[in-house]
Amino acid sequence: MPVDCRRSSIVLDAAAMFAGIELSYGPFYTTESVLGEVRDNESRMRLEFAQASGKLVVLSPPREHLELARARAGELGLLGELTGTDLEVLALASYVKSVCGSSTLYTDDRAVQDVALSLGVRVRGIKYAERRRPGRYSYRCRACGHRASAPGECPRCGSPLELEPAR
Numbered sequence: 001m002p003v004d005c006r007r008s009s010i011v012l013d014a015a016a017m018f019a020g021i022e023l024s025y026g027p028f029y030t031t032e033s034v035l036g037e038v039r040d041n042e043s044r045m046r047l048e049f050a051q052a053s054g055k056l057v058v059l060s061p062p063r064e065h066l067e068l069a070r071a072r073a074g075e076l077g078l079l080g081e082l083t084g085t086d087l088e089v090l091a092l093a094s095y096v097k098s099v100c101g102s103s104t105l106y107t108d109d110r111a112v113q114d115v116a117l118s119l120g121v122r123v124r125g126i127k128y129a130e131r132r133r134p135g136r137y138s139y140r141c142r143a144c145g146h147r148a149s150a151p152g153e154c155p156r157c158g159s160p161l162e163l164e165p166a167r
Helices: 014-018 032-037 041-052 063-076 084-100 110-118
Strands: 010-012 028-030 056-058 104-106 122-124 137-141 161-165
Touching: 010 084, 014 032, 014 041, 028 084, 032 084, 041 056, 063 084, 063 110, 084 104, 084 110, 104 110, 110 122
Parallel strands: 010 028, 010 104, 028 056, 104 122
Antiparallel strands: 137 161
């Protein structure tokens, strides 16, 4: 089933599935990797019913939207904080926005919200309030203060780099 902009432009991440968002109001869109993160039997059964009734549509985002999401996450300094599933959900939200003119991503993940906002995708929190503007981040060594744009070890002293809001 393709995106039906007349009925919905809402994309769900795994947090929406875990929170038990009411799927009967769909259609909602998500990715196969998000479904793979849901493992408990009750939630799996709910998702299967929602899919069978057309209320939950599973789509794979086009490659160009995946590349766009990855690039935007890199610009914000968040690429190291996002999983492959996070990037797929962001790419799907970007794709739905390109088809429908707008989209909304339901997530509580702050890094995902920041990237979504920078892509022009609206965000809605599930258990927590959503962000209004995307933040910028960098990695800093707590030992020597060196700043870097990617996670890992400090090239100066070898201590772990920690994510923090950029100044």
